[in-house]
Amino acid sequence: MLKAENERLLRENRSLEENLTSQRLAATRADQTAKTNIALVAKREAQMKTVSQELLKANEIIGKFQDQVRDEHQKVKLGAQVINELEKVVGAKETELESARQELKAATEASADTAAKTEEANAEAERLRSEIGDLEKKVRSS
Secondary structure (H helix, E strand, C coil): CHHHHHHHHHHHHHHHHHHHHHHHHHHHHHHHHHHHHHHHHHHHHHHHHHHHHHHHHHHHHHHHHHHHHHHHHHHHHHHHHHHHHHHHHHHHHHHHHHHHHHHHHHHHHHHHHHHHHHHHHHHHHHHHHHHHHHHHHHHHHC
């Protein structure tokens, strides 16, 4: 009976040792997996930190570009306002110029009429002088 008990205890001991070995192996694998996962988590956290920093830089750059776009948009609006004002000024000057041209044309025509009338008056005066001269000659000769 002791022998049977001894054999049973040996079998139980072997079984427990196999279980212990298996459990140690599983614990070693779990420990190795945990270390690998911890390293992977640390690596991913470092990557996340890097990506976060890059995103912050990208957001700063985007903000600067948005500011530049706003500035350029304001410049374009101001340029459009300047162009509108210049178009108004040019329109007014063109109206003034057309008015001045019409006045100049009227003055030129009036000047030409006056010159023609002056020429006619001079011709008439010359004719009358000539006639007066002829009449004076007749009066002297008579």
